[in-house]
Amino acid sequence: MKLTIPTWLTLLRILMIPVLVLVFYLPYAWTNFASAAIFGLAAITDWLDGWWARRYEQHSAFGAFLDPVADKLMVAVALFLIVQGHPTPWMAFWAAVIVGREIAVSALREWMAEIGQRAKVRVAMIGKVKTTAQMIALLCLLYSVSPNTPFTAIWMGAPIFHIGDWMLAIAALLTLVSGVQYLHAAWPSLREDERVAREQTRKKVVDR
Template sequence: MKLTFPTWLTLARIVMIPVLVLVFYLPYRWTNFAAAGVFILAAVTDWLDGWWARRYQQHSAFGAFLDPVADKMMVAVALFLIVQGHPTPWMAFWAAVIVGREIAVSALREWMAEIGQRATVKVAMIGKIKTTAQMVALACLLYSVSPNRAPTGIWLGEFVFHVGDWLLAIAALLTLWSGGQYLYAAWPALRADEAAAASRTAGARKAGKE
C-alpha cells in the first residue's frame, strides 16, 4: 500500500493527539498557547490533506477511511480536555451532544454503505459551517481553560473564553441540525429496509406453517 502525501498528513494529525494531551498538562505557563497551537495545526492539516487530494488526484481508500477517524479522535480528545479543564454542566452537555452525534452519524453512514446508499448521507453545507464553528470554538477553549495558562489579562482571557463557549454551543446546535438532515436523507432507506425485514419475517412464518 502506497501512502500519499494527504495520508501522511492524516497520520501526522493522529500523532498530534497525544502531543495535545501532553502539552495541555505540562506545568508551564505557555501550555495554553501550545495546546491551542497544536489543535490549530491539526485543523490546518485537515484542510490541507483534502485540498491536496482533490488538487492532485491523490485519493486512496485508506486515506478516505483514516481522515474522518483522525478528525473525530482529535475533536473528541479536545472536548474531553476542555470539560476536564472547565467542568461545568453546560460544557459537558455540549461535548456529549457533539460526541454522541458523531457516533450516531458514523453508524448511520456505515449502515448506508452496507446497503449501497452511502452517497445519500454525504456531507452538506451546514456540516461544513458546523465544523468551522467547532474548530474555532475548540481552539479558543483550549487556550482559555488549560490548567497552567499564561496570564493574558482578564479582559482578553474572558473574551476568548466566551467566544469559544458561545461558538461551541452554536456548533452543538448545528450538530443536531445536520444530524437531523442526515437522518431525514436516510429515512426512506431505513423504512424500506424495515418493510423488507417485515416481509421476510412474514414469508418465513408462512413457510413454517406450510
C-alpha cells in the same frame, strides 16, 4: 498498500493527539498557546490532505476511512480536555451533544454504505458551518482553559473563553440540526430496509 501524502498527513494528525494531551498538562505558562497551536495545525492538515488528494488525485480507500476517524478522535480528545479544564454542566452537555452526534452519524453512514445508499447522507452546507464554528470554539477554549491560563485572556476586547463558550454552544446546536437532516435524508431508506426485512421474515415463516 502504498501510503500517499494525504494519508501521511492524516496519520500525522493522529500522532498529534497524544502530543496535545501531554502539552495541555505541562506546568508551563506557554502551554495554552501550544495546545491551541497543535490543534490549529491539526485543522490545517485536515484541510491540506483533502486539497492535496483532490489536486493530485491521490485518493485511497484507506485514506477515505482514516480521515474522518482522525478528525473525530482529535475533536473528542480536545472536548475531553476542555471539560476537564472547565468542568461545568453546560460545557459537559455541549461536549456530549457533539460527541454523541458524531457517533450516531458515523453509525448511520456505515449502515447506509452497507445498503448502497451512502450518497444520501453527504455533508451539507450546515455541516461545514458547524465544523467552522466548532474549530473556532475549540481553539479558543484550549487556549483559555489550560490549567496554567486564567479565563481573562482578551481578543479584540472580548474574553477568549466567552468567545469559545458561545461558539461551542452554536456548534452544538448546529450539530443537532445537521444530525436531524442526516436522519431525515436516511429515513426513507431506513423504512424501506425495515419493510424488506419484514417481508423476508414473513416469507421464511410461510416456507416453513
